[in-house]
Amino acid sequence: MKQITIDPITRLEGHGKIEIFLKDSGEVENVYFQVPELRGFEKFCEGRPVEELSQIVTKICGVCPGCHHMASGKAADAVYGVEPPPTAKKLRELFYMAHFVHSHIAHFYALAAPDFVVGPDADPAKRNVLGVIEKVGVEIGTEVLKQRRIAQEIQALLGGHQTHVVMNIPGGVRKGLTKEERDDILKKGEGFVEFSKFSLKLFNDVVLQNKDYVDLILNGPYSLTLHSMGLVDENNKVNFYEGKVRVVDTVGKEHCKYAAADYRDFVEERVETWSYLKFPYLKKIGWKGFVDGQDSGVYHATPLSRLNAADGMATPLAQVEYEKMYETLGGKPVHATLAMHWARLIELLYSSERLVELASDPDITGSELRTPIINVPDEGVGIVEAQRGTLTHHYWTDNKGIVKKANIIVGTTNNNAAICMSLKKAAQGLIKKGVDVSDGILNMIEMAFRAYDPCFSCATHRLPGEMPLQVNFRDKDGKIIRTVKRD
């Protein structure tokens, strides 16, 4: 058996290694995705006041600190059995929409667009955000950075810091919003809406009008038929901050819907000997292995999953795009992995519209920012949608609110099994006997997981490193017979 290694993964947050094992015939036998471990998070949290955790967890990852801050803040609310007042919840959600805008712009233009705008087979030196800017123009590049910067500024205003967010306290938030600040955010939000519309048009012009790309999305080796998970509001519309977790099956029928506190009744985690990441699965179906299909307990939690799991978007322009996507791709649910990029842009539009809605709400400048705490702390769960999937923080405390135990299921962890399966499917579809395993082929395999926008920093609670890429081809004795390097 031969072994092909992709290590590390380009354009991906975190450090991971892909091992592709070939049969002697040249066909792919199996694919393993391995991630190094971070250690000691639970121990690190023990003995700390639970209200400190929302600030501590922002330091797990530089990419999505706001997500952890929100989930942690909600978990601390639950520990104390307290519900923040409407103004506080809306302020939290307003921050969170800016966080989504910032992140989704980054993913599309820096991670997804290189494959479609520059091309999956293009020179690796050009297949990056710089190559995208060279293709689409400096003006657009300037606008990408500008919109991200504005989103960061809103996060800094509301969160107290753009990355080390401090806004949440149990029962509410630390500071409110003045009318002048609200007016400024409202204007910026309208700019986000326009930029989101532009980004969707770019996707339409570059991807959807290109038959080869549409064929790649619909018929390429990237589809997995899985259950879909996402947070929904009381009308079953997509919501990133609040609601219940809904899972639909492979034909779109509701499998379950649960409140945060009940997650353990529906999701279980398992460990494989070859990976430090956990592999969550749907408890009622059970673990059937790394297989897809209606009878598999493997699910995914991604932008596409969120749209699959919901009955629609809660904002008008995003709803139009939602309907267009499903009409184009043949109805709900969609299982084409690369459609995640499209779903992500629809979410960008939703986040922008929702930000404008919240900024327009008279409550947003209210003065009631916190509900007093009167209950004895105990145990609590907070769930939000991170950009990369459903994020769960679960804390247990003593009666003084000191943490005894903590558990986190991050967005990417939900997708760990799905990512492994997507990689295997892509590898099996692309690596054939007699086909030269070029950089372009390897990049197309990596496209399988880049669509998930995975953050393995969070999934193993660590931060990234950068290494040169080297692929080793090994014979059945493990001897290297060929090496492909990518600088």
Next chain:
Amino acid sequence: MISEDCDKKLLILGMGSEILMDDGVGSRLANKLKEENLPPGFHVETSNIGGLELLEIIKDYDQLIILDGMRGGGDVGDLYFLSPENFRETLHLSTKHDASFLNALKVGEHVGYNLPGSINIVGIEVEEDRCFGECFSDNLEERIDYIYDEIKELVFTKKYS
């Protein structure tokens, strides 16, 4: 490598997470520098993430010194003095979430950002960056005072070896 004319603005940027032991060496050194009596025009910041995010932090400064952990193959606490011209990756300068450090600088140039004319990177060899903790590894802790003194000399006296 540092401009003789330090009357221009200088940013010292420390990188890394302070809850991941040696990973946060850059941030911790930077925070310690904040306690010094810094000359006018000297600024100190910290960041957990590189790539395009750095552009917003470093633009409009004349000079930049980045402090970050690194795995260079040396002994724990060894210092590497780098620049974009002799660049080697440190723990946080590039991010796989959007861009490498060098590509981020090129993006900044393309879109007309006013980037520092002098960019110096001090990489510090680390040992333990995968375990949660608010202290350094023993080996790094042993050398941290020496490392700090070297960086202080770099910043305040403009000597570079």
